[in-house]
Amino acid sequence: MKGHLFHIQRFSLDDGPGIRTTVFFKGCNQSCIWCHNPESLNLEPEWMRMDSLCTRCGRCMEVCPKGAVRFVDGSYYTDNQKCIGCGKCREQCPQSALRREGYQMEAREVFRILEKDKAYYEKSGGGVTFSGGEPTLQGDFLMELLGLCKSGGIYTAIETNGNTPPELLERISPLLDEVLVDLKHLDKEKHKRFTGADNRRTLEAIKYYIKHNRTEIRIPVIPTFNNTMRELQSMLDFLEEAGAYDVTLLPYHTFGVSKYKNLGRSYRLEGHDKMETGELEELLGTIKLPSGLQVKIHTK
Numbered sequence: 045m046k047g048h049l050f051h052i053q054r055f056s057l058d059d060g061p062g063i064r065t066t067v068f069f070k071g072c073n074q075s076c077i078w079c080h081n082p083e084s085l086n087l088e089p090e091w092m093r094m095d096s097l098c099t100r101c102g103r104c105m106e107v108c109p110k111g112a113v114r115f116v117d118g119s120y121y122t123d124n125q126k127c128i129g130c131g132k133c134r135e136q137c138p139q140s141a142l143r144r145e146g147y148q149m150e151a152r153e154v155f156r157i158l159e160k161d162k163a164y165y166e167k168s169g170g171g172v173t174f175s176g177g178e179p180t181l182q183g184d185f186l187m188e189l190l191g192l193c194k195s196g197g198i199y200t201a202i203e204t205n206g207n208t209p210p211e212l213l214e215r216i217s218p219l220l221d222e223v224l225v226d227l228k229h230l231d232k233e234k235h236k237r238f239t240g241a242d243n244r245r246t247l248e249a250i251k252y253y254i255k256h257n258r259t260e261i262r263i264p265v266i267p268t269f270n271n272t273m274r275e276l277q278s279m280l281d282f283l284e285e286a287g288a289y290d291v292t293l294l295p296y297h298t299f300g301v302s303k304y305k306n307l308g309r310s311y312r313l314e315g316h317d318k319m320e321t322g323e324l325e326e327l328l329g330t331i332k333l334p335s336g337l338q339v340k341i342h343t344k
């Protein structure tokens with residue numbers, strides 16, 4: 045079976061324990077306004093134009109047979125709805141400024157890449173992480189990959205927003221050695237305004253994973269969304285009641301901001317600086333930490 049991906053990162057140290065290969069699925073059922081992988085949101089491939097390389101020569105617009113390239117406010121953009129993916133714009137770009145994000149691969153082809161580093165996984169206590177985008181959106185493809193990893197003796201993890209139908213949760217959970225799941229907000233309406241989806245399935249998924257899998261909960265701490273003492277306290281209290289143990293706070297960062305410009309999209313948190321670890325430590329100091337939780341701050 046073929047799946048939609050946008051990247052496979054070997055020797056990753058960031059998406060679970062040990063040395064890992066991270067498979068980034070394309071397509072997401074949320075659109076968090078701070079997302080640092082905006083190229084992951086749509087299932088279909090799309091063009092990214094590196095703004096720092098582009099000299100505005102206009103060749104891409106001249107050669108496009110579909111009129112898919114537009115010039116707006118001093119920059120060129122590709123209308124991915126009109127684009128047929130012929131690649132003429134990239135061939136003609138003198139700056140190599142155009143990158144096609146997204147491709148399809150068979151699960152077995154992906155697995156052949158994953159198993160190359162099995163010795164490193166074993167030595168370091170690592171394995172494979174399926175990330176995104178939202179990997180559970182391509183449930184059958186994910187199931188096939190998890191099955192291949194399990195029969196190949198490879199430790200599996202998933203990074204998920206938890207917005208997954210309960211029947212799929214029950215199918216994937218036995219094939220997962222570890223789950224990294226986000227908790228973003230307890231208020232259904234606010235969650236929807238900032239992520240594009242309400243949190244009902246996520247809250248249920250968190251409880252389910254905690255019961256059935258080794259689970260780390262990740263809370264991205266985002267300005268104007270959930271960075272107050274009251275909001276963090278309520279999430280930590282919810283997690284204690286749900287039986288969580290491992291909680292990681294992810295301070296807001298701005299690594300992905302330039303990608304929005306490169307994709308021709310606007311970034312809704314423009315002007316907010318990254319959150320320093322000390323700032324988050326200070327905020328955490330104002331909270332009554334539930335005794336059952338181990339809460340740490342992500343510092344990489």
Ligand code: SF4
Nearest residue numbers: 098099101102104137
């Ligand atoms: S993307 Fe390439 S071809 Fe298009 S305007 Fe920029 S430099 Fe020229």
Ligand code: SF4
Nearest residue numbers: 108127128130131133
């Ligand atoms: S891939 Fe082809 S159709 Fe799409 S923007 Fe480039 S030249 Fe136009």
